[in-house]
Amino acid sequence: MELPSLSAIGAQAVSGLTTAMLLFLVASGLSLIFGVLRLLNFAHGSFYMLGAYFAWQFNTWLQGSFWLSVLFAAIATGVLGALLERVLFRKFYDRPELMQLLFTYSIVLIVSDVVKYIWGTQQLGIRRPEMLSHSFKFGEIVLPSYNLVIIVISLAIAVGIWLLLQGTRLGKMVRAAAFDREMLSMLGVDVRMLYLLVFSAGCFLAGLAGALVAPMSAVVPGMDADIIISLFIIVVIGGLGSFWGTFLGSIIYGMVFSFGILFIPQFSLFAVALIMVVILIVKPEGLLGRENTR
Amino acid sequence: MDTTFMQLKRVQLLLGLLGTLAASIASAQEPIRVGFPMILSGAGGQFGAPILKGAQMYVDEINATGGVLGRKIELVPRDTKSRPDEAVRVARELVLRENVDFLVGTFTSGEGPAVSGIAKEAKKVFIAVAPKTDRLTAPDAIHPYVFRAAANTTTEGRAAATIVAKWNIKRLATIAPDFAYGRDATASFVAHIKKLRPDIEIVDQQWPKLNESDYTPFITAQLGKKPEAVFSVICCGNFDSFARQAGAQGYFKSIGNNFIGLGEAGSIEALRALGGEYPIGVYGNTYDAFYWKPKDSEVARLHAAFTKRLSTALKDDTPPSWAVQGYISMQFLVEGIKKANSIDSDKVSTALKGLEIVSPQGKITMRAKDQQATRGMLWGKATKRDGYAFPILDGVELIDPTGFMD
Numbered sequence: 001m002e003l004p005s006l007s008a009i010g011a012q013a014v015s016g017l018t019t020a021m022l023l024f025l026v027a028s029g030l031s032l033i034f035g036v037l038r039l040l041n042f043a044h045g046s047f048y049m050l051g052a053y054f055a056w057q058f059n060t061w062l063q064g065s066f067w068l069s070v071l072f073a074a075i076a077t078g079v080l081g082a083l084l085e086r087v088l089f090r091k092f093y094d095r096p097e098l099m100q101l102l103f104t105y106s107i108v109l110i111v112s113d114v115v116k117y118i119w120g121t122q123q124l125g126i127r128r129p130e131m132l133s134h135s136f137k138f139g140e141i142v143l144p145s146y147n148l149v150i151i152v153i154s155l156a157i158a159v160g161i162w163l164l165l166q167g168t169r170l171g172k173m174v175r176a177a178a179f180d181r182e183m184l185s186m187l188g189v190d191v192r193m194l195y196l197l198v199f200s201a202g203c204f205l206a207g208l209a210g211a212l213v214a215p216m217s218a219v220v221p222g223m224d225a226d227i228i229i230s231l232f233i234i235v236v237i238g239g240l241g242s243f244w245g246t247f248l249g250s251i252i253y254g255m256v257f258s259f260g261i262l263f264i265p266q267f268s269l270f271a272v273a274l275i276m277v278v279i280l281i282v283k284p285e286g287l288l289g290r291e292n293t294r
Numbered sequence: 295m296d297t298t299f300m301q302l303k304r305v306q307l308l309l310g311l312l313g314t315l316a317a318s319i320a321s322a323q324e325p326i327r328v329g330f331p332m333i334l335s336g337a338g339g340q341f342g343a344p345i346l347k348g349a350q351m352y353v354d355e356i357n358a359t360g361g362v363l364g365r366k367i368e369l370v371p372r373d374t375k376s377r378p379d380e381a382v383r384v385a386r387e388l389v390l391r392e393n394v395d396f397l398v399g400t401f402t403s404g405e406g407p408a409v410s411g412i413a414k415e416a417k418k419v420f421i422a423v424a425p426k427t428d429r430l431t432a433p434d435a436i437h438p439y440v441f442r443a444a445a446n447t448t449t450e451g452r453a454a455a456t457i458v459a460k461w462n463i464k465r466l467a468t469i470a471p472d473f474a475y476g477r478d479a480t481a482s483f484v485a486h487i488k489k490l491r492p493d494i495e496i497v498d499q500q501w502p503k504l505n506e507s508d509y510t511p512f513i514t515a516q517l518g519k520k521p522e523a524v525f526s527v528i529c530c531g532n533f534d535s536f537a538r539q540a541g542a543q544g545y546f547k548s549i550g551n552n553f554i555g556l557g558e559a560g561s562i563e564a565l566r567a568l569g570g571e572y573p574i575g576v577y578g579n580t581y582d583a584f585y586w587k588p589k590d591s592e593v594a595r596l597h598a599a600f601t602k603r604l605s606t607a608l609k610d611d612t613p614p615s616w617a618v619q620g621y622i623s624m625q626f627l628v629e630g631i632k633k634a635n636s637i638d639s640d641k642v643s644t645a646l647k648g649l650e651i652v653s654p655q656g657k658i659t660m661r662a663k664d665q666q667a668t669r670g671m672l673w674g675k676a677t678k679r680d681g682y683a684f685p686i687l688d689g690v691e692l693i694d695p696t697g698f699m700d
Contacts, residue, residue, distance in 0.1 A: 012514050262518065
């Protein structure tokens with residue numbers, strides 16, 4: 001076998017990082033919701049898909065004002081998430097995981113049919129903003145500026161969430177809720193409100209990722225199911241509910257996927273799935289997850 | 295004997311005779327029912343819908359002239375939802391509950407062979423409209439009732455090889471979705487190009503899954519192997535996202551646009567969806583193009599007339615490329631019925647073998663030996679042209695597969 005050059009390896013690492021950061025945006029919301037609400041949300045991919053469709057819709061209404069469309073799409077997804085939390089999701093917080101899985105899977109099916117009903121089955125596309133359609137070149141490594149923006153936004157959000165969790169009163173309450181919510185509610189904190197906030201924030205992140213991915217790929221029915229498997233692999237590797245675990249899981253997924261393609265193209269998904277299997281056997285709580293205390 | 299009884303008996307006999315006569319008259323006026331299992335929702339729905347419209351247009355034209363054997367034709371469409379199991383379910387329902395006389399349809403290489411099984415079981419002629427996998431009519435899978443009006447992976451791959459063989463390149467890479475169609479078309483292409491140009495080396499082969507959303511790592515890995523040209527089977531509604539991501543990575547530029555896209559990468563649907571982001575200068579194929587100008591004057595006349603009727607029927611100045619497949623498939627069925635002078639599937643099957651039709655794309659024969667139509671495809675180079683809102687294929691030519699089908 002011909003060994004790839006150093007610059008090819010560099011290019012592959014950059015590709016892996018783009019994949020990883022985009023997935024992290026979506027997975028962080030899934031992990032946050034599980035960590036605090038103990039809800040296994042199979043429908044998280046649906047909010048990601050809705051984010052992409054909302055972005056297309058706003059982009060059409062606003063006639064190409066891209067960044068505003070992305071922002072509105074993320075907000076709309078967050079608001080929709082909050083509404084659904086109030087009406088449906090909160091009824092399932094203390095149910096067994098199997099019930100949660102069945103319920104959230106039904107939501108997946110319902111959302112996908114609603115999306116087809118509203119936007120049809122045709123592929124929709126958004127053009128990336130003109131100022132971001134060029135790319136940077138470092139030797140032979142090509143980094144499209146749009147991918148760079150995605151990497152930067154995701155890193156900024158990672159740091160932002162971490163600061164929020166560590167440094168603010170709200171963050172402390174969120175962490176406390178993940179730890180012992182009964183104690184927290186006895187201390188007079190409105191746990192229901194906190195849950196609403198966390199769920200909505202998770203949906204906002206999924207919607208943001210969906211909106212950001214729209215100019216790179218096509219907006220189509222089926223985006224939801226395609227991403228959810230990747231998300232579950234990531235949170236299993238990193239540790240469901242662990243913030244940095246999810247970050248680590250995303251990096252591992254992106255890199256293993258990317259270099260798997262470079263070295264053994266026949267098995268692009270094989271390597272990531274294998275890692276998941278090994279983790280499930282050796283360290284079922286994930287690399288940075290804590291032992292399940294329930 | 296009791297005479298009243300005899301009289302009653304006679305009346306009964308007369309009534310019976312009248313009944314049979316009435317039934318046969320009624321059946322002469324009842325339409326011939328054709329079950330049409332097709333992808334009408336999901337990402338593939340954008341191709342299935344125009345196919346159905348093309349088939350319906352042919353049916354309307356035939357019915358306007360009095361139908362066939364004095365009977366009208368009626369299409370009974372069903373959505374396969376892009377799933378082979380659903381295709382089997384609706385095909386069975388069409389045969390058992392709707393009592394259809396024939397089956398015409400299916401889109402993917404998963405659905406085609408699945409519905410072929412039902413046709414064999416029910417002994418009803420089935421004409422596959424779009425599935426290309428060689429498996430459909432392979433020697434161990436063929437039976438008297440399955441026919442294909444589409445191209446197949448052998449002819450599509452080989453046609454691409456005849457084009458690539460003319461390119462001044464040595465290092466070639468392939469990228470194709472990891473399922474029957476992608477694997478088969480690539481295998482056929484690679485075998486043929488090695489025969490035509492033994493000096494060409496295959497330096498990389500990528501197999502992203504069907505409906506992959508993130509092609510970036512595949513693209514960079516392929517560029518890392520420094521190919522001078524790429525053969526692609528990215529199909530089925532995936533070409534948009536692939537081309538967007540590849541374009542941003544400078545992929546097409548770095549291979550000097552020596553790129554050939556199978557799986558209808560050159561269809562009006564794909565060209566229109568990508569618009570200004572379509573990679574100018576790459577080769578693509580398609581079943582039809584409204585702007586195609588055939589060299590043969592008779593084909594040119596037929597094609598222009600077809601395009602005009604299609605535009606009117608669909609109220610679309612730039613009509614879709616897939617409609618012609620529905621049209622041609624129904625044309626085969628109806629002319630088969632005419633030749634057999636019967637709607638009995640065994641007789642129609644015999645009639646279809648070796649049948650030649652004059653389609654809007656010229657003459658096409660349903661070969662007797664493998665029940666495969668000599669269906670070529672249009673190939674051309676994407677270019678910008680004044681007067682069109684999206685790129686079109688330049689120098690479009692129909693590559694006749696007759697010479698390399700076996």
